[in-house]
Amino acid sequence: MPAILRRRPPQAAEPRTHPDAAGPAASPTGSLMLLTLLALAVILSIPAARAGDVRSADMLAHTCAGCHGTDGASAGAAMPSIAGFDKGYLVTVLTDYKTGLRPSTIMGRIMRGYTDQEIAAIAGWFAARPWVSTDRPVDGQIAHQGEQIHERACATCHADGGRDQDQASPRLAGQWAPYTRYALETCRAQGMRCQPRKMAERVLELSDAELAALAHYYESQK
Ligand code: HEC
Numbered sequence: 001m002p003a004i005l006r007r008r009p010p011q012a013a014e015p016r017t018h019p020d021a022a023g024p025a026a027s028p029t030g031s032l033m034l035l036t037l038l039a040l041a042v043i044l045s046i047p048a049a050r051a052g053d054v055r056s057a058d059m060l061a062h063t064c065a066g067c068h069g070t071d072g073a074s075a076g077a078a079m080p081s082i083a084g085f086d087k088g089y090l091v092t093v094l095t096d097y098k099t100g101l102r103p104s105t106i107m108g109r110i111m112r113g114y115t116d117q118e119i120a121a122i123a124g125w126f127a128a129r130p131w132v133s134t135d136r137p138v139d140g141q142i143a144h145q146g147e148q149i150h151e152r153a154c155a156t157c158h159a160d161g162g163r164d165q166d167q168a169s170p171r172l173a174g175q176w177a178p179y180t181r182y183a184l185e186t187c188r189a190q191g192m193r194c195q196p197r198k199m200a201e202r203v204l205e206l207s208d209a210e211l212a213a214l215a216h217y218y219e220s221q222k
C-alpha cells in the first residue's frame, strides 16, 4: 500500500447517529441519547487518576467492554469489533479521537480521559486479543454486488477481501455491517476531508445502496 498522508485538519465533530442501531432506542435521536448516557456512565465510572496512580491495561480496557464487547469482540451491530487490530493503528485512531481529528459521536469524549501512555497500553492490550468475525446470515446477491465494487474501487488498499490490515488501515472483513456502513456514510458526508483522499474520491461516488452492499460484502468475509 502506498504511503498515506493521514493527518487532516481538525473539524467539529458532527453528532451522527447509527443508521442500523436497533433495539429500545431505534429512533436516531433516541440512540444518540442512549450512547451519550452510556458514555457519561463510562466516563464517571473511570476511577479518577490521582498523582502516582498507575491504571493497569486490564483496568483501562475493561471500560471499553460495555460497548465493544468482551475482549473487543463486539456483540452489537453499531459497535465495531476492535480486537486484533494493529497496535499502531489503534494508537493513531484513539489519539485522533482524543484530539478531534477523527469525527465521532462518543469516542472523542471518552479518549480525553486518557494519557498518551495509557492509550499505548490500551492499544497493546486490544492488539493482543484474537479477532472474532460476526456470524450473521449472508445475502449472496448483495455480497456479490459489494464484491464487484470492492474489486474496482477498494481492493488496492483493503486487500484479501478486507482481511489485510496494517498500522494505517483496519481490518474490514468480518466487521459488523452496520458499523462499516456508518463509517462509510461518515466518510462520504465529510467529502474530501475524509482521509485518505484516494478513498474519499471513491466513496463520494457511491450511492447509499452501494455503501450498504460493500458493508454487507465485508461482513460476509470471515
Ligand atoms: C459508550 C460506548 C463506547 C465506549 C465505552 C467505547 N467506545 Fe469505542 N466506539 C464507540 C462508537 C459509537 C464508535 C464509532 C465512533 C463514534 O461515533 O464515536 C467507536 C469507535 C471505536 C474505534 C474505531 C474502530 C475502527 O474500525 O476504526 C476504536 C478503535 C474504539 N472505538 C476503541 C475504544 C476503546 C479502546 C475504548 C475504551 C477505552 C472504547 N472504544 C470505549 C463506542 C464506545
Ligand code: HEC
Pocket (backbone or CB within 6 Å): 004, 006, 093, 102, 150, 153, 154, 155, 156, 157, 158, 168, 169, 170, 172, 180, 183, 184, 195, 196, 198, 199, 202, 203, 214
Ligand atoms: C488509497 C487507499 C485506500 C482506498 C482506495 C480505500 N481505502 Fe478505506 N481506508 C484506507 C485507510 C488508510 C483507512 C484508515 C483511515 C483512518 O485512519 O481513519 C481506511 C479506512 C476504511 C474504513 C474504516 C473507517 C472507520 O472509520 O472505521 C472503511 C470501512 C473503509 N476504509 C472502506 C473502504 C471502501 C469501501 C473503499 C472503496 C470504495 C476504500 N475503503 C478505499 C485506505 C483506503
